[in-house]
Amino acid sequence: MAYARTPRIVIVGAGFGGLAVARALSHVDVEVTLVDRQNHHLFQPLLYQVATAGLSPAEIAWPVRHLMRRQANARVLMGEVTAVDTARKLVLLGERPIAYDFLVFALGAEVNFYGTEGAAEHAFPMYTLPHALRLKNHVLDLWEAADKDGGLVEDGALNVVVVGGGPTGVETAGALAELYRTNFDKDYPGIRQEKARIVLVEAGDEGFSRGRNLDKIGLHGNDTSELFFDEVHVPAANVLGAFLWAGLNISATNFLYDSVSPPKRGVTIQNELLTHACCAPGGSSSR
Numbered sequence: 001m002a003y004a005r006t007p008r009i010v011i012v013g014a015g016f017g018g019l020a021v022a023r024a025l026s027h028v029d030v031e032v033t034l035v036d037r038q039n040h041h042l043f044q045p046l047l048y049q050v051a052t053a054g055l056s057p058a059e060i061a062w063p064v065r066h067l068m069r070r071q072a073n074a075r076v077l078m079g080e081v082t083a084v085d086t087a088r089k090l091v092l093l094g095e096r097p098i099a100y101d102f103l104v105f106a107l108g109a110e111v112n113f114y115g116t117e118g119a120a121e122h123a124f125p126m127y128t129l130p131h132a133l134r135l136k137n138h139v140l141d142l143w144e145a146a147d148k149d150g151g152l153v154e155d156g157a158l159n160v161v162v163v164g165g166g167p168t169g170v171e172t173a174g175a176l177a178e179l180y181r182t183n184f185d186k187d188y189p190g191i192r193q194e195k196a197r198i199v200l201v202e203a204g205d206e207g208f209s210r211g212r213n214l215d216k217i218g219l220h221g222n223d224t225s226e227l228f229f230d231e232v233h234v235p236a237a238n239v240l241g242a243f244l245w246a247g248l249n250i251s252a253t254n255f256l257y258d259s260v261s262p263p264k265r266g267v268t269i270q271n272e273l274l275t276h277a278c279c280a281p282g283g284s285s286s287r
Helices: 017-025 044-051 066-070 128-148 150-154 167-187 274-281
Strands: 010-014 030-034 038-042 061-063 074-078 083-085 090-093 096-099 102-106 160-163 197-203 231-233 250-251 254-257
Touching: 010 017, 017 030, 017 066, 017 102, 038 066, 044 128, 044 167, 061 066, 066 074, 102 274, 128 150, 128 167, 167 197, 231 254
Parallel strands: 010 030, 010 102, 030 074, 160 197, 160 254
Antiparallel strands: 038 061, 083 090, 090 096, 231 250
């Protein structure tokens, strides 16, 4: 297809997918506009490190403009897309129209609770920096409160249930265990560590097969069917680690979710020019 002018490509989303598309077009004769409602690119795989005080937010978030400043054919806009006019080929950032010839949506992932009753109201998803910081502050506040009131410990206030036995779930559970057993063990000597339990919940056994050292940090796993504010109901009580669970209910006030819903989001490319450019040998990646 011949163009009277340089084709304009608008990419919505500056995550891994959006950056990969933009960089793959760095040597193509096009005008790239990268739009995101945040001014930073977030390395989501390390969010759990921020949530467990292993890393600071600045270590996993990098300004999008800095990442793209050497790409001559690209510009970065911060804003939220409020509408798309496909007839006039316009993306609307509020009242500001951005013209395009090709439009790419790279909106990333969103949490999916898979119909688990109570999860949306009480669980802690972890897909953004605010999510991670909220969880970190919540855990710290609970330990401070438990240090003042021992009854909270007996009520299960320090117990954490991580739902999702994939890589992020296992890594999160391990990082929490390290935080509990190394840092908090010294910071809160008056709290018995065996009273602070970490539970990894997974619908199947495939996720646990990847975690070869789970027994060393004391994790318990099973399928979850329903979450309440102060307890998690599970169908059975299999033992995967050092902590034993005899009943059907696990008392806890902290829930983390590691479940991705891919159908609604992802990278959408709808033209031959972009497909060829993104898949060409030597194309860049944001990873």
